[in-house]
Amino acid sequence: MKGDTISMSAYMDDFSMITIVVNKPFSVSPSLSLVDDNKVVQPLTIDEQEHYHNQMIYKCRTRMPIHLKNRYWVMINESRIPLMIGSIVRTPKFDSLYYDETSLGAIYTPESTTFKVWSPVAFAMKLKYKTQKSNTFIEQKMSRTEKGVWEITLEGDHHLTEYLFVVNVNHEWVETTDPYSKSVTANGVYSVVIHLPETDPEGWNRSGKKINLRSKTDSIIYEVHVRDLTIHSDSGVVNKGKYLGLTELGTKTPNGFHTGLEYLKSLGITHVQLLPVADFGSVDETMPDSAYNWGYDPVHFFSPEGSYATNPYDPSCRIKELKTLIHTLQQNGLSVILDVVYNHVYKREESPFEKLVPGYFFRYDNGGNPVNGTGVGNDTASERKMMRKFILDALTYWMSEYKVDGFRFDLMGIHDVETMNLAAEKLTSLNPGVFLLGEGWDLNTNLEPEKRATLSSAKKMPSYSFFNDAFRDHVKGSIFPDGQSGFINGNHDERIKHQMKHVMRGYSGQNSTFIKPEQSINYSECHDNHTLFDLLSIRHPFEDEFLRRKRQQLALAFTIFAQGVPFIHAGQECFRTKKGEENSYNLPDTINAFDWNLVESFHKEVDYFKQLIGIRKSQPIFLESSAEFLEWIVPDGGLGFKLHLPNTDIKKDTSYWSNALLLFNQTTKPILIPLEKNTWTLAIEDEKYYNRLINEDLYKLEALSFSLLYSV
Structure with missing residues (x-):
């Protein structure tokens, strides 16, 4: 042979x-x-x-x-x-033999730094490092423990020391960064040892805990991309597109309208959800203006992204400036949710995971090929013990070091229920008010369906809220332009109206998706797919833009007042457009930038958005799970709901409403609704705020409009 x-x-x-x-x-x-x-x-x-x-x-x-x-x-x-x-690393015996709870990464003290990395399949391992005083790299052998952790201790102060691991796996030597890197050099070429207290901004309480006990239903989430919100030429921000851009006070458009942080403060929202800020691979940090990305292509899960830092070459800068952003938002009354991406990596073959333990951290089919439920070429295997440990370690680190208030899990349905519940248990022990939410889509990954952290597993995961695609699809219709239209499009299908009754109740109860309404994230727009304004332009191409905006405002009212948690994509309140582009994850700033001129043009609509938020936050009837939610009979083309707050201590305050009536008209003509005379007070009508008693038997609900009535 x-x-x-x-x-x-x-x-x-x-x-x-x-x-x-x-x-x-x-x-x-x-x-x-x-x-x-x-x-x-x-x-x-x-x-x-x-x-x-x-x-x-x-x-x-x-x-x-x-x-x-x-x-x-x-x-x-x-x-x-x-x-x-081969697949030896995916056997239960391998997990049992080599699971190790030890702390991994570069463990720093001023006197010494210990480096630990897990690779049971490595034949040998060396630390390659360069101190600030040295222009050349030094290599030293590392020693192996029984569980496959390689370690070495370097004496002296190694703050800002750059390093790599040189590992002999599969009969060859390869270099890799540390998967537990707390920071990296520009573009993640080298891992960097960091003395973390030196990255704390002014006013940062290192020993203090961030505890937020606001209920989930008392929350309004506003989704923001760090670069989008300040990069526009009229943002009035100095550090455009950077972490620090969102910390600047007093920023305005040339015509004097609030922008950036000032705008966020004015809205009345409670949580700012940041699109991924962990290090990602698709933007050259040394030339950040040369490319754009949402950040769903993670490389280093413990290190902040450098393209949002004012100096990507300084490994401390990205940490300090992200902490400054988080601290500033919190000091201004806004909680911070991080969008985290543990379901896949940017490039599997180049990942530290794959270089250190080939085949372990990802899922494979029976032929040994990576499965692709995520659609990006690889699915991480959260059910394996060291991948589970990695996820829990990363989440704990972001909460304890950066003091964030919550996490949004990208493609959470890829993960397993056990890992997500362990994460909730750990994070809740650190902050009882932590907000956990995720995408529960059921994707084709190599994990038993009953173990997946999908919408169908919501009742097994009571600590999590889920993006409610049923709410989205029945309010605005399919995310695909040629798919079924929703209620706001004028769809008269009785099935749509019937389902709207469920989604407005938060899809909770014995025979529903969720245990309680707070598990429902109610949204009609997010960073994915078309903005609602663009989708309506496609669905109603010959309709006057004024009418399309009315339809969008209907969706906004549904989102704010449905039982559950309202979720708003930045700019939805002022008809944000991405010029018809469906998936803008890598398109330029000309498509993605938040256009502050829209805030000026539609300042009345922005004020209306603020009023809706103010009403929801101030009236317990929209927040209390004990509130009764009943259908109100209205003519064809309309939809009505009555909320009733039973006798409670809350109602001793005469400013609180006992009843609220939510009325929606999907038609282009007014409809008449029977009411009890002198019973209801008008709060909102046709996007305007009122406070007058209704003294007629028939109430006229204007075309394509929402009205809110109440009684005390």
Whole structure:
């Protein structure tokens, strides 16, 4: 058998099984054996063989168990081929043998720094580092523990020391950054040791805990991209597109309208949700204006992104400026939710995960190919013990070091229920008021459906709120322009009206999706897909823009007053457009920038948005889970709901409403609604605020409008 006529590879698939893959069958039964570094030879026997994608697969058994401390070769007659890491790392035994609770990463003190990294499959490991005083890198051998953690301690103060791990895996040496890097150099070339107290901004209380006990239903979430909100030429912000841009006070447009932080403060929202701020790979940090991205392509999960820092070359700068942003928002009464992306990595092959323990941190199909439920080429395996530990460690770090108030989990349905519940338990112990929410879409990943953290698992995950796609789809219709339209589009289908009754109640109860309304994130627009303004422009191309804006305002009223948690995409209140682009994740600022001229043009509509928020926040009838939610009979084309707050101590305050009436008209003509005379007071009518008693028997609900009435 000659090497140029047959190609072969061999993999460890279990502790006593080796898989040999060849491009064509052996003509005669070969002599097979396994040899290690110590020249120990043991024969291999073929247990089974099969054809798979034009290849022959031979499953072979060893007589003695494989030890991962050794390197092995498979002898096939006279040929010797290296034994590579295979699915052995995805066996329960591997997880059991090598799970280690120890702290990982660069553990700093002024006297010394200990470096720890987990790689049970590495044959050898070296630390490659360069201090601030040295212009050259030094390499030192690391020692291995039984659980596969490699470590070394360097004496002295190593704050800002740059480092890599040089690892021998699969018979070759590769360099990798530290998956637990607290900071990195520009574009994540090197990991950096950080003395974290030196990154604390003025007024930062390192020992203090951030405790927020606001109920979820008393929250209004506003989704923001760091760069979008300040990059516009008329933002009045000095540090445009940077963390610090959102900390500047007193910023205004040329015509004197509030922008940036001042604008956020004025809205009445409670939570600012930041699109990903952990280090991502698609923007060159040394030329941040040359590209744009939302940030859903993570590389270093513990380090802030450098393109939002004023100096990406300074590893401390990105930390300090992100802390400054968080601290400033909180000092101005706004809680901070981070959008976190643990379901995939930017490039699997280049990830520290894959370099350190090939095949462990990701899910694979039965043929050994990465599965792609995320749509970006790889799905992380949260159910494996060290990936679960990584997620929990990262979340704990962001909460304790950056003092954030909550987390939004991108594609949470990829993760497993057990990991998410463990995360909730840990985070709640640190902050009882932590806000946890996520996308519960059911994606095609290699995990049993009942274990996935999807919408169908909501009742198993009581600490989490879920983006409610039923609310979205029944209010505005399908996210796809050629899909079914929703209530605000004038869809008269009785099924739509019937489902609207459920979504307005937060889809909670014994036979519903959620245990309680607070699990429902009610939204009609987010960073994904078209903005609502653009979608309505596509769905109603010949309609006057005024009418399309009225439809959008209907969606806003549904979002604010449905039971559950309102979620607003930045700019929704002033008809934000992305010029018809459906998926703007990598499009330029000309598409994505928050246009402050729209705030000026639609300042009355922005004020209306503030009024709706003010009413929701000030009236317990919209917040109390005990409030009764009843259908109100209205003519065709309308939808009505009556809320009633039973007798409670809250009602002793005469300014609180006992009843509220929510009325919606999806038609282009007014409709008449019977009311009890001199019973109701008008609060909102046709996007204006009133406070007058209704003294007629029939109330006229204007075309494409929302009215809010109340009684005390």
